[in-house]
Amino acid sequence: MSYYIEPAPIKDKENPFESMMFRFDEAARIIGLDDEVYNVLKSPARQVIVSLPVTMDNGKIEVFTGYRVVHSTVLGPSKGGIRYDMDVTLDEVKALAAWMTWKCAVVDIPYGGAKGGIICNPRKMSAGELERLTRAYTSALVDVFGPDRDIPAPDMGTGPREMAWIMDEFSKAQGKTVNAVITGKPLVLGGSLGRTEATGRGVMISAMSAMSKMNMNPIKSTCAIQGFGNVGSHAAILLASRGLKVCGISDHTGAFWNDNGIDVEAAVQYRLENNGLLEGFTGAERISNDELLEAKVDILVPAAIEDVITKNNAHRIKAKLIVEGANGPTGAKADKILYDNEITVVPDILANAGGVTVSYFEWIQNRLGYKWTAERVNRRSDRIMKSAFEKVHQTAVKYDISYRLAAYVIAIQKVADTYRYRGGY
Numbered sequence: 001m002s003y004y005i006e007p008a009p010i011k012d013k014e015n016p017f018e019s020m021m022f023r024f025d026e027a028a029r030i031i032g033l034d035d036e037v038y039n040v041l042k043s044p045a046r047q048v049i050v051s052l053p054v055t056m057d058n059g060k061i062e063v064f065t066g067y068r069v070v071h072s073t074v075l076g077p078s079k080g081g082i083r084y085d086m087d088v089t090l091d092e093v094k095a096l097a098a099w100m101t102w103k104c105a106v107v108d109i110p111y112g113g114a115k116g117g118i119i120c121n122p123r124k125m126s127a128g129e130l131e132r133l134t135r136a137y138t139s140a141l142v143d144v145f146g147p148d149r150d151i152p153a154p155d156m157g158t159g160p161r162e163m164a165w166i167m168d169e170f171s172k173a174q175g176k177t178v179n180a181v182i183t184g185k186p187l188v189l190g191g192s193l194g195r196t197e198a199t200g201r202g203v204m205i206s207a208m209s210a211m212s213k214m215n216m217n218p219i220k221s222t223c224a225i226q227g228f229g230n231v232g233s234h235a236a237i238l239l240a241s242r243g244l245k246v247c248g249i250s251d252h253t254g255a256f257w258n259d260n261g262i263d264v265e266a267a268v269q270y271r272l273e274n275n276g277l278l279e280g281f282t283g284a285e286r287i288s289n290d291e292l293l294e295a296k297v298d299i300l301v302p303a304a305i306e307d308v309i310t311k312n313n314a315h316r317i318k319a320k321l322i323v324e325g326a327n328g329p330t331g332a333k334a335d336k337i338l339y340d341n342e343i344t345v346v347p348d349i350l351a352n353a354g355g356v357t358v359s360y361f362e363w364i365q366n367r368l369g370y371k372w373t374a375e376r377v378n379r380r381s382d383r384i385m386k387s388a389f390e391k392v393h394q395t396a397v398k399y400d401i402s403y404r405l406a407a408y409v410i411a412i413q414k415v416a417d418t419y420r421y422r423g424g425y
């Protein structure tokens with residue numbers, strides 16, 4: 001039996017790379033970036049497309065397409081997750097890779113940006129098929145990956161299990177254990193305490209920082225969260241633990257609403273016992289995914305996929321604050337509508353940077369051959385997230401621009417300055 005329900009197609013989807021470039025162009029104008037460096041930073045350093053023949057459980061060979069885009073290595077080795085999804089495209093991976101460059105620069109960690117993806121439906125594949133596909137992908141990219149070159153991590157449709165296969169396959173090719181080649185690993189393989197919840201935790205810290213600037217009281221605030229995977233579920237738990245009332249949650253099977261607040265722990269437990277799905281959850285009433293996005297809440301956390309807040313629905317958003325757990329949930333055309341309606345947006349490249357921050361800690365621990373306590377990991381990542389937020393806030397005030405543009409301004413300035421010092425050919 002398949003539990004997978006195809007999500008409804010999104011109308012008028014913006015091209016994610018164009019959306020990213022639109023913001024990049026605006027920020028470049030604000031800082032007066034010269035044409036030469038502009039051209040360097042807008043072009044991905046490397047784009048690799050691989051064909052991956054995999055023997056399926058029925059004995060037939062299927063050929064999958066995989067991508068790895070390294071956008072920039074100016075600040076250090078490139079870093080970025082690997083996505084398994086039927087909708088993966090090269091343009092999407094290019095946009096996600098560039099966002100990783102800007103994200104690492106905003107939180108000031110010494111990485112460039114990359115992203116990978118395979119066009120596949122992991123929900124319809126067996127563990128054996130996924131393992132063979134993951135190993136084939138790793139083997140095809142063994143010259144791209146490396147702890148000092150390009151360090152992958154999980155993204156939509158992948159998790160610690162896939163990271164373990166990648167680490168093992170890469171290590172076999174090198175003839176030695178190389179656990180720093182990948183982050184988001186299981187704890188026993190050198191994963192970091194705090195990594196699983198790190199992105200959701202960063203979303204919570206960003207939300208608390210923004211609420212404090214906006215004089216919003218968490219105890220009196222409500223929120224809705226789209227997506228109940230790694231990011232959404234941990235953000236929900238942590239926001240609820242700070243006193244917020246989580247009234248709406250959703251996944252690709254549907255959305256759920258409770259005026260009195262959803263018992264988030266119960267929803268997490270339900271999902272665990274229901275093949276990772278919220279479908280059938282009884283602690284709330286069913287609403288549509290559109291209703292969830294447009295609900296009357298104080299805070300909206302899109303934590304699922306790209307381009308869900310568009311020029312078509314942005315004017316109906318009622319939240320005062322949007323904290324982007326997902327990458328690229330707001331299309332460039334929606335930015336202006338939200339800004340004009342005085343809705344504060346903590347952008348993806350800041351709000352969800354907790355994940356890459358703790359990935360960086362995992363890489364450091366692997367290289368030191370040492371383990372940090374969860375308390376140390378959380379304390380350090382909270383400090384980085386708070387300080388990045390403050391810098392973005394100050395830049396937004398200085399130029400009288402949105403938090404999104406301010407984050408791009410900081411990131412592009414940093415990468416451009418570093419590039420000028422390093423120089424080209």
Ligand code: NAD
Pocket residue numbers: 007008154155156157158199226227228229230231232250251252253289303304305306325326327328352353355356
């Ligand atoms: P995940 O696969 O664990 O969860 C994705 C969730 O989104 C699932 O609950 C899925 O059902 C839901 N979803 C998918 N399509 C949907 C739709 N149309 N409507 C509503 N819900 C839908 O993925 P994740 O790791 O939580 O990643 C979510 C987002 O956060 C992605 O944009 C990813 O790039 C971004 N992100 C993840 C991390 C991380 O550490 N995992 C870090 C930074 C950014």
